[in-house]
Amino acid sequence: MKAAFITGHGGNEGVEVRECERPSRRSGEVLVRVEAATLNQGDLYMRNSGAGIIHQLTQIMGLDTAGVVEGVDDAETLLSAGQQVVIHPGIACGRCEFCQRGEGVLCTKMQLLGEHRHGTFAQWISMPAQNVFPMPQGLTFAQAAALGVNHLTAWRMLFTKAQVRPWETVLVFGIGGGVSLAAMQLAKAIGAKVIQTS
Structure with missing residues (x-):
């Protein structure tokens, strides 16, 4: 298969598209044929330096993706071959302790695609x-791939931290960024008044 690798830091000269071995699905995993992947600020950060993030080079880039299931355990009840899916990276x-209380996003051993393990640009x-x-x-697929990091x-x-309600007003800073755009969309979707800065 083809994939985009970070081979060094600094800029696009550290990115290389090349052939590599297709991943083999293990028990408990789902093999997904990637149809779309989005370029995230985290991808650019890893390309530029990755400072402060323990990682190894070379590594496949990419956080967010959407695609089609090509392989899944027979016992899996929510997913099936041919199904269109999105991936939480x-x-x-x-x-x-965080995982045990249902806050996996705060996991002390979290591994992010494109940072700690091979990513979605494959x-x-x-x-x-x-x-x-x-x-x-x-x-x-492109729209679904964009749901990952920004919308989560x-x-x-x-909704988890601020517990915004439909009758409230939300101030969104830096409306040009992905998280800010997602915040605007989500707040407006529940009927909240949104004020934006740029």
Whole structure:
């Protein structure tokens, strides 16, 4: 398969598209044929320096993706071959104090695609089944791929932490960024008044 690798830091000269071995699916994982992947600020950060993030080079880039299931365990009940799916790029340990209380996004051993392990800028990816979700109907693969990091971050900020209600007003900073755009969309979707800055 083809994949985009970070081979060094600094800029696009550290990115190389090349052939590599297709991932083999292990028990409990789902093999997904990638149809769309989005370029995230995290991808650019890893390309530029990756400072402060423990990682190894060379590594396949990419956080967010949407695609089609090509392989899944027979016992899997939520996913099936041929199904359109999106991937959550953060793989939680399931054992730390945060995972135990249902806050896997705060996992102390979180592994992010494109940072701690191979990412989504490839033709196939194999992921734990708990990180693969049915793709919302009515979206293209590109639109669904854009739901990952930005919308999950905005959702947690608005509804888990701030507990925004429809009658409230939300101030969104830096409306040009992905998380800010997602926050605006989500807040407006529940009927909240949104004020934006840029």
